[in-house]
Amino acid sequence: xxxxxxxxxxxxxxxxxxxxxxxxxxxxxxxxxxxxxxxxxxxxxxxxxxxxxxxxxxxxxxxxxxxxxxxxxxxxxxxxxxxxxxxxxxxxxxxxxxxxxxxxxxxxxxxxxxxxxxxxxxxxxxxxxxxxxxxxxxxxxxxxxxxxxxxxxxxxxxxxxxxxxxxxxxxxxxxxxxxxxxxxxxxxxxxxxxxxxxxxxxxxxxxxxxxxxxxxxxxxxxxxxxxxxxxxxxxxxxxxxxxxxxxxxxxxxxxxxxxxxxxxxxxxxxxxxxxxxxxxxxxxxxxxxxxxxxxxxxxxxxxxxxxxxxxxxxxxxxxxxxxxxxxxxxxxxxxxxxxxxxxxxxxxxxxxx
Amino acid sequence: xxxxxxxxxxxxxxxxxxxxxxxxxxxxxxxxxxxxxxxxxxxxxxxxxxxxxxxxxxxxxxxxxxxxxxxxxxxxxxxxxxxxxxxxxxxxxxxxxxxxxxxxxxxxxxxxxxxxxxxxxxxxxxxxxxxxxxxxxxxxxxxxxxxxxxxxxxxxxxxxxxxxxxxxxxxxxxxxxxxxxxxxxxxxxxxxxxxxxxxxxxxxxxxxxxxxxxxxxxxxxxxxxxxxxxxxxxxxxxxxxxxxxxxxxxxxxxxxxxxxxxxxxxxxxxxxxxxxxxxxxxxxxxxxxxxxxxxxxxxxxxxxxxxxxxxxxxxxxxxxxxxxxxxxxxxxxxxxxxxxxxxxxxxxxxxxxxxxxxxxxxxxxxxxxx
Numbered sequence: 001x002x003x004x005x006x007x008x009x010x011x012x013x014x015x016x017x018x019x020x021x022x023x024x025x026x027x028x029x030x031x032x033x034x035x036x037x038x039x040x041x042x043x044x045x046x047x048x049x050x051x052x053x054x055x056x057x058x059x060x061x062x063x064x065x066x067x068x069x070x071x072x073x074x075x076x077x078x079x080x081x082x083x084x085x086x087x088x089x090x091x092x093x094x095x096x097x098x099x100x101x102x103x104x105x106x107x108x109x110x111x112x113x114x115x116x117x118x119x120x121x122x123x124x125x126x127x128x129x130x131x132x133x134x135x136x137x138x139x140x141x142x143x144x145x146x147x148x149x150x151x152x153x154x155x156x157x158x159x160x161x162x163x164x165x166x167x168x169x170x171x172x173x174x175x176x177x178x179x180x181x182x183x184x185x186x187x188x189x190x191x192x193x194x195x196x197x198x199x200x201x202x203x204x205x206x207x208x209x210x211x212x213x214x215x216x217x218x219x220x221x222x223x224x225x226x227x228x229x230x231x232x233x234x235x236x237x238x239x240x241x242x243x244x245x246x247x248x249x250x251x252x253x254x255x256x257x258x259x260x261x262x263x264x265x266x267x268x269x270x271x272x273x274x275x276x277x278x279x280x281x282x283x284x285x286x287x288x289x290x291x292x293x294x295x296x297x298x299x300x301x302x303x304x305x306x307x308x309x310x311x312x313x314x315x316x317x318x319x320x321x322x323x324x325x326x327x328x329x330x331x332x333x334x335x336x337x338x339x340x341x342x343x344x345x346x347x348x349x350x351x352x353x
Numbered sequence: 354x355x356x357x358x359x360x361x362x363x364x365x366x367x368x369x370x371x372x373x374x375x376x377x378x379x380x381x382x383x384x385x386x387x388x389x390x391x392x393x394x395x396x397x398x399x400x401x402x403x404x405x406x407x408x409x410x411x412x413x414x415x416x417x418x419x420x421x422x423x424x425x426x427x428x429x430x431x432x433x434x435x436x437x438x439x440x441x442x443x444x445x446x447x448x449x450x451x452x453x454x455x456x457x458x459x460x461x462x463x464x465x466x467x468x469x470x471x472x473x474x475x476x477x478x479x480x481x482x483x484x485x486x487x488x489x490x491x492x493x494x495x496x497x498x499x500x501x502x503x504x505x506x507x508x509x510x511x512x513x514x515x516x517x518x519x520x521x522x523x524x525x526x527x528x529x530x531x532x533x534x535x536x537x538x539x540x541x542x543x544x545x546x547x548x549x550x551x552x553x554x555x556x557x558x559x560x561x562x563x564x565x566x567x568x569x570x571x572x573x574x575x576x577x578x579x580x581x582x583x584x585x586x587x588x589x590x591x592x593x594x595x596x597x598x599x600x601x602x603x604x605x606x607x608x609x610x611x612x613x614x615x616x617x618x619x620x621x622x623x624x625x626x627x628x629x630x631x632x633x634x635x636x637x638x639x640x641x642x643x644x645x646x647x648x649x650x651x652x653x654x655x656x657x658x659x660x661x662x663x664x665x666x667x668x669x670x671x672x673x674x675x676x677x678x679x680x681x682x683x684x685x686x687x688x689x690x691x692x693x694x695x696x697x698x699x700x701x702x703x704x705x706x707x708x709x710x711x712x713x714x715x716x717x718x719x720x721x722x723x
Contacts, residue, residue: 262363271357277469278444278701330712335366335575337398340712345691346447346456 022117027147040123041143044130049106049141057141059106062165067102069093070161078125078155081195082210085158086128088287091215092238093162094136098217099234099290101172101224102164104136109143109160114153125156136215138162170224176232177253181321182299184292186219186306187212187314189242190270193284197273205276209269212311214288219309223292226305230298236290240344243282245291246319246329247343257329259319259341279348282341293321360574361397369579370402376586380406382538383585384531384674386524387493387545388415388702389573395707397575407586410538410674413527414545416492417444417700418672419627423660424520425450428489430655431518432463437653438481440474441489443467448699451661471503471517478507478515487649490517495547497521497638498612501619504640504647516649519639522625524548525556526636531673532564539674541585543571543578546600551616553608557596565594572600619644628696629669663688668695671704678705685709 025032042051049057073089090107097104109129113122133140191212198207216236223231233253237245242264250257266281274281288311294302299317306315329341385391391411394400400409413419429450432439439455446455446467459465464484468474471488478486490500500517507515524545531537544557549570557568567588571581581599588595598604618641625637640648665683670676678684678697688694690706697703701710 268355268357275357328712333396333398334361334363335397335399335402336363337401338712339396339398340710342710342712 020119022113022115022119022122022147024115024147024149027113027145033145036145040119040126044126045109045133045140045143047139047141049139050143057106057108059141059163061105061163064168065166067097067100067164067166068161069096069100070159071096072157072159074154074157075196076154077199078121080199080211082191083213083287084125084128085156086125087132087213089158089160090129090132090136090138090140091213091287093160094132094138095216095236095288095290097162097164098215098220099172099236100164100166101170101220101234102166103221104138104162104164104217106139106141107133107160107162109140109158111143111145112153112157112159113145113147114155115147115150117155122156125158132215136217167221167224169228170231171229172231172234174233174235174249174252177249177255177293177321178232179255179321179323180296181232181293182296182317183246183257183259183319183321184294184299184302184306184315184317185237185242185265186216186290186292186309186312187288188265188267188270189237189286189289190266190274190281190284192287193241194270194273196285197277205273207269207273209267209273212286212288214311216288216290216311219306219312220290222305222309223302226301227294227298230295231292231302232295233293234290237286239285241281241283241285242291243280243329243341244343246341249291249293250329251327253321254326256322256325256327257319258322259329259331261331261333263316263318265314265316283344283348296320356574360572360576362576366402366575366579369576369583373407373579373583373586374404376583376590377404377407378590380408381540381586381589382408382410383541383543383582384410384412384539385543385571385578386412386414386528387547387573388412388418388700388704389547390543390545390571390578391415391704392702392707393573393575394578395711399575399578402579403582407582409582411671411677411704412531412542412674413627413630413672414493414524414548415672415697415700415702415704416496416522417448418668418696418703419522419630420445420448420491420520420696421626421628422451422662423626423658424518426658426660427650427655428518429453429455429458430658431487431649431653432458432465433461434485434653434655436485438464438466438477438484438486439489440466440468440471440477440486442469442491444700444702445489445491447693448696449693451659471500472506475503475506475512475515478512479510482514484514485652486515487653488515488517490519490521493522493524493545493548494552494616495545495550497616497620498551498609501615504619504644505615507647508644516647516652517640518649519620520625521620521638522627523622523636523638524552525560526633527627528560528568530630530633530636532560532566534673536675539566541567541589542569543581543585544568546570546572546577546604549600549604549608551609551612553606554596554598554604555606555608561594561596567594568596570596570598570600570604572603627672629666629672631669663694666695668697668705671697678708681705
């Protein structure tokens with residue numbers, strides 16, 4: 001198979017050159033749509049399932065349990081330190097499958113483009129998606145493009161759905177945490193959310209923080225290999241951060257969760273940026289981290305498996321599951337006091353002073 | 354110096370707490386004035402380290418909480434006007450007016466934007482000459498200099514499409530009002546460090562003397578707060594009533610003189626209504642006559658404001674330090690951060706929200722054994 005095209009030096013091939021920007025016709029199902037597929041999506045995502053251009057991709061899947069997930073991506077700005085909406089849209093769905101105990105196999109990609117969106121930017125995004133899919137070992141097997149009138153979208157929205165096959169003998173879910181289990185996180189928290197914040201309009205601040213956007217399928221495979229059925233629950237703490245993930249597990253498993261605030265891996269620059277804005281890093285989004293709830297006896301093996309992975313060097317054991325205070329997440333503060341970490345209502349809002 | 358780790362050192366915190374416990378022989382009530390301090394106390398669990406005889410009373414220093422409902426309703430009405438871009442700090446968006454909040458106005462088509470500085474709003478006005486850009490200028494002396502600078506720039510540039518809805522409030526008159534209240538139980542104050550970084554603390558010695566009350570200028574990190582409390586307890590135990598500065602790495606006696614000069618140019622002192630508390634004489638700032646053209650209240654004629662406070666909400670008592678949030682029958686029942694009845698349940702600096710969010714719906718015993 002020839003190498004995928006390098007879009008970093010992309011120049012619009014004929015006949016796309018006729019339109020440097022997306023026009024309504026690119027979503028109309030006619031010649032312009034076909035050209036977009038032929039000249040942009042197919043070369044980037046090249047694979048036999050997509051190349052057939054049927055109404056549905058026809059796929060061979062191994063026997064067993066399927067995992068199936070979908071996610072929509074509306075991030076702003078589209079490109080940010082450490083990644084883009086393209087990376088996110090692939091890794092987001094890959095990670096949802098991976099933390100469900102599955103080996104990710106196929107993705108769909110649906111684009112909603114705003115009239116006037118530069119084709120060169122779309123090409124960069126598609127290039128990022130193709131690269132992310134390659135490194136996650138998944139095939140983008142089917143897709144769709146719609147165009148909305150100018151002013152009715154934010155440039156580019158992407159929806160991806162994914163299918164994976166659950167690894168033999170693995171059964172994880174948010175309701176399967178048990179008292180006594182250890183809670184681990186796979187690395188530094190809050191990087192993605194603060195990287196996005198640092199480039200938000202009106203808030204730009206100088207920082208070296210980069211998004212942690214990355215696929216987790218290799219790390220989850222290593223964890224399952226190390227601990228197998230001793231892994232009870234696993235989530236990727238994206239929107240709402242660690243706090244929301246732990247609250248969901250506490251609620252679904254009807255258990256309490258106790259964490260040690262001083263054990264949370266948080267980079268000093270992320271902590272500082274959060275303090276400045278009056279945000280709490282436990283609520284800030286991650287895009288390449290996972291939370292694992294495992295039998296206490298397996299905790300050190302899982303920690304080792306995480307740390308062996310290049311994206312897991314900051315991994316840490318941060319707490320445990322308790323019989324007490326079911327449904328609540330309680331943190332021990334640096335001062336040795338206790339505080340409850342509740343579910344958030346909406347987004348965190350920067351404080352007045 | 355590492356402000357976020359060194360000032361949160363657990364071992365030093367326990368040492369300070371031990372000294373406070375050894376020193377305090379009688380029950381004392383100390384008010385931390387600022388909502389940021391309340392938030393920090395509850396978040397880090399500082400009160401859990403103190404002897405039970407020592408009570409921290411949460412003060413009125415939450416700008417979101419004390420902004421009058423009538424003004425919030427006015428803000429909502431202005432924000433809904435078709436020509437207006439309404440700019441606000443993030444935590445004002447969820448504060449309920451009589452009928453809705455700014456998020457709701459935004460969802461109904463109002464152009465409401467979160468900004469991080471009033472100067473961003475000035476920039477918006479420059480870039481959008483056909484729009485009226487209004488900034489919601491609330492807060493204590495801390496946020497006032499940036500607001501004054503925004504107005505000053507707009508006037509110098511002749512930026513006619515910028516204005517500010519001003520509801521600035523001042524700390525010293527609030528301390529005075531609390532001490533004059535016949536129901537007052539507060540015996541010492543932790544003055545708000547950020548306010549003093551602007552204003553200095555030259556206003557406090559007369560208050561300390563007149564009411565014979567210790568006032569300790571205090572910061573916001575756990576060790577800052579414990580040090581402020583330690584000094585206040587020492588004063589109380591020895592019968593002194595002095596002004597001390599426990600936040601010397603930031604605050605000087607004079608404060609920021611250039612900022613104070615600009616403030617007295619742009620603003621003038623006025624009577625101000627505090628939500629839940631009532632009118633405190635000479636307790637706020639409004640735009641001075643030279644800058645009054647930039648007053649959004651005068652620029653936009655909005656009518657039909659019918660202010661309606663929840664009869665259940667006791668945020669006024671909370672803000673005066675008369676009751677703890679958990680003493681309010683509505684706390685955690687009819688009133689939660691999801692469905693707040695008053696502003697103290699909305700702002701992250703509001704005492705009710707801090708209590709709710711950090712789990713003070715549990716009893717102290719439940720929390721200790723959690």
